[in-house]
Amino acid sequence: MxxxxxxxxxxxxxxxxxxxxxxxxxxxxxxxxxxxxxxxxxxxxxxxLDPVLLLVDANRVLTTICAKADYRSIETRTTLEEAVDAGMIRAFAPRFLLKEVDDEHLGRFVKPSRSLNRLQEARKLLLPRIELVDPPDLSSRNIEALRAVDPKDVPYAQAFEYRKLDMILSLDKHWKVTDCPIWRAKDHDIVKTLSGDRNSCPPYDTKTAPLPSACWTAPS
Incomplete structure (x- = not known):
């Protein structure tokens, strides 16, 4: 040859x-x-590109734990984990998150094909990729608007403002009372958006510029 x-x-x-x-x-x-x-x-x-500084709310963490627990191998990464490992995202949450993903909360997601032990394993692998924040007791228009509809969202808004993050990954409708930039993406949409697949990008509510993109492949 x-x-x-x-x-x-x-x-x-x-x-x-x-x-x-x-x-x-x-x-x-x-x-x-x-x-x-x-x-x-x-x-x-x-x-x-530099990573997107992303606040991840409790519901998204819980759904990611469930998705990971359902994989054939617990070591298989979700797309959120892969995005963090790739340096495209830095994921943040208030330390209050730990209370919202404790065993009592995980127990609500147990089913015949998904044991509590499996969910605990998934949580143990996922949480180290999320940077926990201890925000001060901040107050702002957005924080007080959330306090009026769901006080449990307040630590997340405070962490977002304290660390001056870029965007919030959430499907929680309560964020609509704020003008925070919300990325309403499901797990598989994270890859689509960050890989520049603009035809299938999930919606986001923000007046800021679109999320950056890069050329990388989805997990196999």
Whole structure:
């Protein structure tokens, strides 16, 4: 067979012994490496993007725990976990989250095919990827609007404002009383949005710019 003597693309770099070409789809696990080496994407002016600073509410954490518990292997990552591992997202929540995902709350999601032990395993693997925040007792128009409809949402709004985060991942209708930027994405939509699949992006309620995107593949 003839030897391929083509010169590698200038956007191709060696990283940890692996050749990565940002012009083609690649595993999301390569994104942190590309960020360190400052590799630009073909046809784009920017390099690998900084992560979205995302507040994750309790309902989304609980549904992610359930999804993870239902996988054949507990080690299989949800798309939220993969996005965090890839450095596309930094996930935050108030420490109050721990009370909302305790064994009593997990017990409500037990069914014949999903034991409490399985849910506990999933929780143990997921929670280290979420950065817990201890916000001060802040007050603002948005915080007080939430306090009036559901006081349990207040620590989340306080964490969002205290850490000056970008967006809130939630399907909770109570956030509609605020003008906070809400990303109403289901688990599989996280990959669609961050991979730049604009035709199937989930809706989000915000006056800010759209979420950034990058070229990475979904988990197998």
């Amino acid at each position: 003839p030897t391929d003597t083509r010169t590698p693309s200038p956007t191709t770099k060696e990283s940890f012994g692996e050749r990565i070409d940002p012009a083609r789809p690649f595993s999301s696990d390569q994104l942190p490496r590309l960020r360190k080496t400052n590799v630009p994407f073909t046809g784009m002016r920017h390099c690998v």
